[in-house]
Amino acid sequence: MAALKRVQQWATFARVWHIFDASWQNPFESAQVLKKYLMGLYKPIYHPMNECGDHVIVINSADIALPGDEWVKRVYFHHTGYPGGASWTLAWDLHKKDPTLVLKKAVYNSMDGNLQRRYTMERLHIFPDSKVPGALMKNVSNQIRQIRPMPKRLDEYTEKEVKEFPKIIDLPKDYILR
Amino acid sequence: MVFTTAINFIRSRGPDEFWRKRKIFRLAAHYIGRRRNCYSVTIKIVHRALVYATKGRQLRKDDIRNLRDTRITAGCEQHDIQPHEFKEGLTRCNILLNRKSLADLAAWEPHSFKALTDIAKQRLVDDEIKQPK
Numbered sequence: 001m002a003a004l005k006r007v008q009q010w011a012t013f014a015r016v017w018h019i020f021d022a023s024w025q026n027p028f029e030s031a032q033v034l035k036k037y038l039m040g041l042y043k044p045i046y047h048p049m050n051e052c053g054d055h056v057i058v059i060n061s062a063d064i065a066l067p068g069d070e071w072v073k074r075v076y077f078h079h080t081g082y083p084g085g086a087s088w089t090l091a092w093d094l095h096k097k098d099p100t101l102v103l104k105k106a107v108y109n110s111m112d113g114n115l116q117r118r119y120t121m122e123r124l125h126i127f128p129d130s131k132v133p134g135a136l137m138k139n140v141s142n143q144i145r146q147i148r149p150m151p152k153r154l155d156e157y158t159e160k161e162v163k164e165f166p167k168i169i170d171l172p173k174d175y176i177l178r
Numbered sequence: 179m180v181f182t183t184a185i186n187f188i189r190s191r192g193p194d195e196f197w198r199k200r201k202i203f204r205l206a207a208h209y210i211g212r213r214r215n216c217y218s219v220t221i222k223i224v225h226r227a228l229v230y231a232t233k234g235r236q237l238r239k240d241d242i243r244n245l246r247d248t249r250i251t252a253g254c255e256q257h258d259i260q261p262h263e264f265k266e267g268l269t270r271c272n273i274l275l276n277r278k279s280l281a282d283l284a285a286w287e288p289h290s291f292k293a294l295t296d297i298a299k300q301r302l303v304d305d306e307i308k309q310p311k
Binding site: 041042043044045046047048 | 245248249250251252253255256281284285288291
């Protein structure tokens, strides 16, 4: 096999590591995107029997944003297996207990239940903040675009940028700004 | 044997019992236990298997179609075009490739596939369906 072909083959079948910043993102919409990378659905060589999925590192999962009043309406069910072992946890409660679980369950539920699902989930690494172990971080070669762009808060702008921001009107001198 | 009446002709229809059952047993040759040895069990299992085979013929076609759609979608995504726009652009250019050809090109001939997406994109821009980027 020619050297070029060999490299092409490596490049085709290598596992790519992606990083995704989950801050201010809807976990259920993000799950549809992450699933594509985890299962390798974005590659034209995809086949269900062909293990071409990639690794995805998700950072800032503590800062996810659920739509509407989902934090208080969404309920997660768990059963210990013993009689009377059922329990229902609200999303805000679950998020307080483990800030990675809401996103993890969203991704898990977005995929079909088959034997491959649990192995696919092994390739998803979720971190509640932006601190990722260096051993994982050095593999990363691609960043997945956020679904919603993160707006910049006013306190994140410098004084100078605020001053120079184009104004629609000049306020009158005696106008009191609070 | 000579039949004098039609009634007797009906009564003695079919091949010998052994050969009739053997046809069924042949289909069940790869089963294990009583399902390959006892005729009454075998016939049920074989009928069920034949039903599965009938349904499976359609399911296989559906699976392959879904897989090809997935591959075409993946290929389109790499070149920043929606699959339905891609299809529309190709149809307008009178490039009438089916799913199989497109999926094969996406997987095995990425450069040819890119050329097709470029054609489709350009056609959509020319026909003022899509704004150029």
